[in-house]
Amino acid sequence: xxxxxxxxxxxxxxxxxxxxxxxxxxxGHDTMYWYKQDSKKFLKIMFSYNxxxxxxxxxxxxxxxxxxxxxxxxxxxxxSLELGDxxxxxxxSSPAKIGTGMDQPQHFGDGTxxxxx
Amino acid sequence: SQQGEEDPQAxxxxxxxNATMNCSYKxxxxxxxxxxxxxxxxxxxxxxxxxxxxxxxxxxxxVTLDTSKKSSSLLITASRAADTASYFCATDAGxxxxxxxxxxxxxxxxxxxxxxx
Numbered sequence: 420x421x422x423x424x425x426x427x428x429x430x431x432x433x434x435x436x437x438x439x440x441x442x443x444x445x446x447g448h449d450t451m452y453w454y455k456q457d458s459k460k461f462l463k464i465m466f467s468y469n470x471x472x473x474x475x476x477x478x479x480x481x482x483x484x485x486x487x488x489x490x491x492x493x494x495x496x497x498x499s500l501e502l503g504d505x506x507x508x509x510x511x512s513s514p515a516k517i518g519t520g521m522d523q524p525q526h527f528g529d530g531t532x533x534x535x536x
Numbered sequence: 537s538q539q540g541e542e543d544p545q546a547x548x549x550x551x552x553x554n555a556t557m558n559c560s561y562k563x564x565x566x567x568x569x570x571x572x573x574x575x576x577x578x579x580x581x582x583x584x585x586x587x588x589x590x591x592x593x594x595x596x597x598x599v600t601l602d603t604s605k606k607s608s609s610l611l612i613t614a615s616r617a618a619d620t621a622s623y624f625c626a627t628d629a630g631x632x633x634x635x636x637x638x639x640x641x642x643x644x645x646x647x648x649x650x651x652x653x
Contacts, residue, residue, distance in 0.1 A: 423578070450639060460622060462579075462643040475640050509578055515639045522567045522586055522628070523639060527578030 422446050423528040425510050431534045432500060439496045440531045442510030449516040450474075451493040452525065453485060454509040462509070468493050469516065497533075505535045542625060542644040550652050555612040557647040559625030560605075566628045568601055569641065570610050573622045582610070582623075617653045622646040 423444045432438055444451060452475070453465040466485040467475035473485070482498040493510060511525040543558045559568070567586045571579040583599045585592045585608065592599045598611040612619055626641040 452639070459645065460573075461645050462624065464640060464642070467640065511579075513639050522584055524569060524581035524584055525579075525639060525641065526581070527571075529576075529578045 423510055423512055423526050425508075425528040425531050427531060428529065429532050429534075431536065433536050434500055434502060436500050437496070437498045438500060438533070439494055440508055440510075440533075441492070441494045442528060443492050444510075444512040444526070445491065446512055446514075446526060447491075448512040448514050448526070449490055450513045451487065451490075452511040452513075453493065453495050454511065454527075456507040456509060456530070458506070466493075466495075500533075500535050502535050505533055507532050542623075542647045544647060545645070546648045546650070548650045548652065549615055551615060551617055553615055553651075555615050555619070555649055555651070557610045557623050557625075557649070559608045559610070559644055561608075561625075561627045561629075561642075561644075562606065563627075563629050565603075568599075568608050569626045569628070570597075570599060570608075571624045571626060571643075573624065573646070575621075579624065612649075615649075615651045617651050620649060620651045622648050 426441045450469045452467045454462050456462045465479045468487040470490050471487045484496045487493045507530040509530045510528045513523045513525045515523045541560050569584045570582040573579045583594050585599050585601045596613045601608045624643050624646045626643045
């Protein structure tokens, strides 16, 4: 029973296309994240949502738009894909919430490998 | 900017030996976390150590934190071939309005550990 699941696992597409990656967590967590891992395995946070509200928005091109229809889902839509967008995108969740201790581990999905041709 | 720097970048040992990985960071932190990533998979949380803690143990794992030196180490004792993976440290240094950190983690580039049977 996968805790954080992402679809698709692999995404191969052409430059200029628009694509979406979906993420769902069944852990009952309030906070979800998107990370990008480049070819050198460097992992960088992109966005975070707490209970459907955007709380972290790093310096990411506005071609990337996260959407959280409910606290169990955080999707990532990417417009006008570029070669530099090729990477592995990870979704994660944690029980972190307003007013409680924030020292919480994060639970990661297995990633979506995006390749731009 | 990258917060955690890990050392060594790669470590190759024999089964049964101990493996030590080090992580240095630049700013004050709320906590430091260690994660493992097997090839083609997502990150798995290993240990979280708070800024007021100096040492933590979990099974064969031992983590130390020296906030005066802004460094941490992960020791894996009696390593097994199954420990072969990349290991990342991540620092939580963010503090949003109201004193809440939503787990904005900054990752190092990891140490690739290979344990030979």
